[in-house]
Amino acid sequence: MQRTSFSGMACSIARTLDVIGEPWSPLILRDVWVGMNRFEQLQADLGISRKVLTERLNHLVEQGVLERRPYDQRPRYEYVLTVKGTELIDLLMVMKGWGDRWLAGEAGPPVLYRHHACGEIADVELRCDHCGEPMRAGDVDLLPGPGVAGSAT
Amino acid sequence: MQRTSFSGMACSIARTLDVIGEPWSPLILRDVWVGMNRFEQLQADLGISRKVLTERLNHLVEQGVLERRPYDQRPRYEYVLTVKGTELIDLLMVMKGWGDRWLAGEAGPPVLYRHHACGEIADVELRCDHCGEPMRAGDVDLLPGPGVAGSAT
DNA sequence: GACGTGAGTTCCTTAAGGGAACCCTGACTT
DNA sequence: AAGTCAGGGTTCCCTTAAGGAACTCACGTC
Numbered sequence: 001m002q003r004t005s006f007s008g009m010a011c012s013i014a015r016t017l018d019v020i021g022e023p024w025s026p027l028i029l030r031d032v033w034v035g036m037n038r039f040e041q042l043q044a045d046l047g048i049s050r051k052v053l054t055e056r057l058n059h060l061v062e063q064g065v066l067e068r069r070p071y072d073q074r075p076r077y078e079y080v081l082t083v084k085g086t087e088l089i090d091l092l093m094v095m096k097g098w099g100d101r102w103l104a105g106e107a108g109p110p111v112l113y114r115h116h117a118c119g120e121i122a123d124v125e126l127r128c129d130h131c132g133e134p135m136r137a138g139d140v141d142l143l144p145g146p147g148v149a150g151s152a153t
Numbered sequence: 154m155q156r157t158s159f160s161g162m163a164c165s166i167a168r169t170l171d172v173i174g175e176p177w178s179p180l181i182l183r184d185v186w187v188g189m190n191r192f193e194q195l196q197a198d199l200g201i202s203r204k205v206l207t208e209r210l211n212h213l214v215e216q217g218v219l220e221r222r223p224y225d226q227r228p229r230y231e232y233v234l235t236v237k238g239t240e241l242i243d244l245l246m247v248m249k250g251w252g253d254r255w256l257a258g259e260a261g262p263p264v265l266y267r268h269h270a271c272g273e274i275a276d277v278e279l280r281c282d283h284c285g286e287p288m289r290a291g292d293v294d295l296l297p298g299p300g301v302a303g304s305a306t
Numbered sequence: 307g308a309c310g311t312g313a314g315t316t317c318c319t320t321a322a323g324g325g326a327a328c329c330c331t332g333a334c335t336t
Numbered sequence: 337a338a339g340t341c342a343g344g345g346t347t348c349c350c351t352t353a354a355g356g357a358a359c360t361c362a363c364g365t366c
Contacts, residue, residue, distance in 0.1 A: 002319095002353095002354060002356095003176060003322075004200070004201070004354080011180075011183070011252075011263055011264070012250075012256060012263060012264070013245055013249050014180060014252075015252045015256040015257075016248040016251055016256065017176075017180070019256070021176060021179070022176075023157075023175075023323080024323095026170060026174070030164070030166055038343075038344085039343070039345070040342085040344075043344095047157070048323095049323065049325060049326095050345070050346085051346075052322085052323060054346080055323095072332090072333095072343090073333080074333060074342085075330085075332070075343080075344070075345095076342090076343055076344075077343090077344070077345095084255055086290050086291070087254070087255070087290075088251060089289070090251065090289060090290070091244065091248060092166055093279065093288075093289070094243050094244050094279070095165065097165075098241060098243065099167075099169040100165045101240070102237050102240070104168075104300050108299035108300040109165060109299065109300050110163040110164055110298050110300040111164070111295055111296070111297065111301070112295070112296045112298040113288075113293040113294070113295065115281045115283060115284065115286070115292060116294070117287075118281060118283055118286065120281075120284065122281045122283035122284070122288065123282050124279045124280065124288050125280050125281070126247070126277045126278070126280075127277065127279075127285075128270065128273075128277070129275055129276050129277065129278040130268060130271055130273045131268065131270055131271035131273065133270040133271065134270075135246075135268055135270070135275065137234075137239050137240075137242035137243070137246070140246075140269065141266070141267045141269070142187060142265070142266065143265045143266075143267055144264065145261055145262040145263050145265040146262065147263040148263045148264070149263065155323060155324055155325095155350095155351060155352060155353085156323065156324090156352080157323085157324080176354080191312075192312070192314070193312060201354095202354065202355045202356060202357095204314090204315080204354080204355080204356085205354060205355075206314090207313085207315080208354095225363090225364095226363075227312075227362070227363045227364065228312080228313070228314090228362055229311090229312055229313075229363090230312090230313070230314095
């Protein structure tokens with residue numbers, strides 16, 4: 001299987017997919033987020049092939065999403081989220097919300113979030129960073145930005 | 154290549170990935186969202202193989218994310234977002250935000266959102282649907298929910 | 307009756323994921 | 337000093353998915 005790289009597209013969605021769009025990558029980030037930082041833990045928890053896990057971790061480190069750092073005198077390493085990676089967790093939180101709403105079924109959500117600020121069980125909601133009102137698919141117009149394909153510089 | 158299905162995992166992120174985690178699927182949704190509803194349009198815009206496009210569209214229709222409907226007496230069909238699919242656009246909006254921030258470089262974002270409510274160029278922000286305060290990776294604790302693996306019905 | 311068009315199929319090639327076995331490095335044990 | 341252990345990967349083979357080009361099919365139009 002060849003796979004087309006999306007990174008050439010003038011689209012932030014495509015570019016983001018080039019960083020975490022491969023199978024397993026989001027689940028690896030999820031696990032690292034909740035404290036599974038080591039190769040063996042990730043492999044065991046996900047049931048992913050060791051080969052693919054190696055490839056994914058290397059890619060995520062190259063992209064600056066994870067940092068690989070030693071935790072022992074022996075050659076032992078753990079993976080932690082960088083700032084760039086931590087901001088990707090936003091994505092996972094939104095995915096969780098959608099999955100909870102549309103795929104969890106009778107049983108309900110497997111995991112709940114308790115929000116520190118209010119102490120309540122809650123989910124994320126998308127709002128405008130300018131006016132604070134809800135901002136979803138139907139609430140926006142799309143305009144070409146400075147980085148649109150073909151614009152100078 | 155075999156591919157492990159994530160749908161058995163008690164995790165809303167994994168389940169969501171089973172719906173739109175395959176390569177191209179998010180880009181197909183993006184295109185449909187902005188009004189590219191037909192097979193030929195999608196194929197030409199994305200440069201995706203026709204075979205894979207067929208597979209993806211069928212899968213998205215099966216999952217209830219897209220609806221396939223005729224628009225002519227001839228066998229012509231177009232694909233439109235269902236409600237379930239429209240809610241997935243949330244995810245794309247967050248991806249766009251992250252890509253803009255971390256991958257757009259000097260050129261800046263290729264696309265901008267203008268928010269209907271305030272008329273300004275803006276981006277999405279994650280907030281708590283309970284108290285309205287910001288809610289991101291570091292702002293939550295994770296608790297087991299009713300649908301956690303092993304809990305009775 | 308030939309032609310055009312949108313929407314797919316078919317078929318072949320290439321490469322990515324799965325999985326099991328193997329390797330390497332540095333401690334620990336005896 | 338030799339053997340063992342553990343974490344963190346490599347290697348290798350097999351299967352299957354993605355790319356890509358060519359083909360098909362149903363319906364309208366000229």
